Amino acid sequence: MPSPDRSRTRPEETLAQLRELFLAEGFASFNIGDLAERLRCSRTTLYAVAPSKEQIVVAVVRSFFKTVTERIEARVAASGDPARQLAVYLEAVAAELQPVSAAFLADVAAFGPANEVYQENTRYAAERVRSLVTEGVRAGVLRSVHAPFVGTAVAEVMNSIQRGAVQSATGFDAAQSYRHLADLVLAGLATAPADERAVTGGSLRYEVADGVATIELDRPESSNALDLPTARALGDAAEAAAADPGVRCVLLLGRGRNFCAGGDVTAMHGAADRAGHVLELARTAHRAVLALAGLEVPVVAAVQGAAAGAGLALTLVADVVLAGESATFLTAYAQAGLTPDCGTSWLLPQVVGLRRALTLTLTDRRLTAAEAADWGLVTDVHPDEELAEAARQAAARIAAGPFPALGRTRRLLRDAPARSLADQLSIEAATIAETAASAAAGARLDAFVK
Known part of the structure; x- marks a missing residue:
């Protein structure tokens, strides 16, 4: 008999004991006398729990699913990553069903009122899966799919698991079935490899x-401001470049008069749920920033007109920044009453120093191209009409340079602030040794010696 928990009332303790008994052995074979004897x-x-055995069973089944749901949701809430929350949910369902006997599930399926409680829980689970899929798609970490269809399909499989059909066909118990369901759903919804995306x-x-x-x-009419589709496409493009073994350099351009005016403020203003929209846009743009920052090849940016907010951040993840004489650089967040995003608060102090970073963010000072070059934001300034060609030539020179040495050099410098000198020296030694073994290094060393 389960041991009593003195912190509960007597009916609560009885309910908990019944729940433990039913989960282990089912309930159809017990009458009230049997239950009284076992407990x-x-x-x-x-x-005191309920006035009849049938109602006791319903109370126990409802208590079980309520407790399980609370524990599952606690695990989902603890994971703030949209990429993991669907996985956490389905894995938690599997974990919670691990101790449940086949007898209990069979009895639930056979007893109408208990089965209705199960169906209520299944409908909730389907809706929860739908909402988690929707959130994952919005965050750009799951494929763009029809979330209600996925929820409905998952619910049908859950019903098949509960009826025993899956176990009859595969031999999997409920917990195993849910783990395989989680693997199947997540494999199908995972964002496609970058080289497969349009x-x-x-x-x-x-x-x-x-x-x-x-x-x-290519949103010149909106000064190339980042809305959700543009931010998502930017992340896709950066990841496609990372996955392409033929890419040696990435060139960032903005079509029209301005490089990038930042986030799409008009869309933010018009959103019904402004906070939700800004959060979704920031997370989507941050995926692009991380993809660009993590590239193993150098990045060249050509800036004409305004580079503001997120546009400024894009220049900060570039390694060579060429500016037209018309270019201006500003954070722009204070103008909109907002705080920095896209890594600006992390990247800007590294490039210009903390004091100057504070000046730019707190006063919304606008730097000219010449000032930006003086501050270290810009590599070179060119006449506007010569900018595009100068940028293409710079990218071409890098692409023709020693590979993978230039990309690895980028990584060494970009990653250095997070390391101690001792760690950096160790990484440098390993990297130069690995690079020395490359064909490109061998050819250049041969030519150098000769």
Whole structure:
């Protein structure tokens, strides 16, 4: 008999004991006398839970699913990553069903009122899966699919598991079945490999030629401001470049008069749920920033007109920044009453120093191209009409340079602030040794010696 928990009331303790008994052995074979004997209690104690055996069973089943749901949701809430929450949910369902006997599930399926409780829980689970899929799609970590269909399909499989059909066909118990369901759903919804995605569209152009992956923002009528589709396409393009073994350099461009005016403030203003929209946009843009920052090849950016907010951040993840004489650089967040995003608060102090970073963010000072070059934001300044060609030539020179040495050099410098000198020296030693073994290094060393 389960041991009593003195912190509970007597009916609560009885309910918990019944739950443990039913989960282990089912309930169809017990009458009230059997239950009283197994729990070593009186019938009166049992009837304090509910006035009949049938109602006791329903109370126990409802209590079980309520407790399980609370524990599952606690695990989901503890995972703030949209990429993991669907996995956490389905894995938690499997874990909670691990101790449940086949007899209990069979009895639930056979007893109408208990089965209705199960069906209520299944409908809730289907809706929860739908909402988690929707959130994952919005965050750009799951494929764009019809979330209600996925929820309905998952619910049908859950019903088949509960009826025993899956176990009859596969031999899997309920917990095993849910784990396989989680694997299947997540494999099907996982974002496609970058080289399988279409990264061109109405707001961005992507092409690879002669080792240079050109990513061009193409919303000139909106100063190339990042809305959700553009931010998503930018992340796709950066990941496509990372996955392409032929890419040696990435070139960032903005079509029209301005490089990038930041996030789409008009869309933010018009959103019914402004906070929700801004959060979704920030997370989507952050995926793009991380993809660009993590590239194993150098990044060149050509800036004409305004580079503001997220546009400024894109220049900060670039390694060579060429500016037209018309270019201006500003954070722009204070103007909109907002705080920095896209890594600006982390990247800007590294590039210009903390004091200057504070000046730019707190006062919304606008730097000219010449000032930006003086501050270290810009590598070179060119006449506007010569900027595009200068940028393409710079990217071409890098693409023709020693590979993988230039990309690894980028990584060494970009990652250094997070390491101690001792760790950096260790990484440098390993990297130069690995690079020395490359064919490109061998050819250049031969030519150097000769």
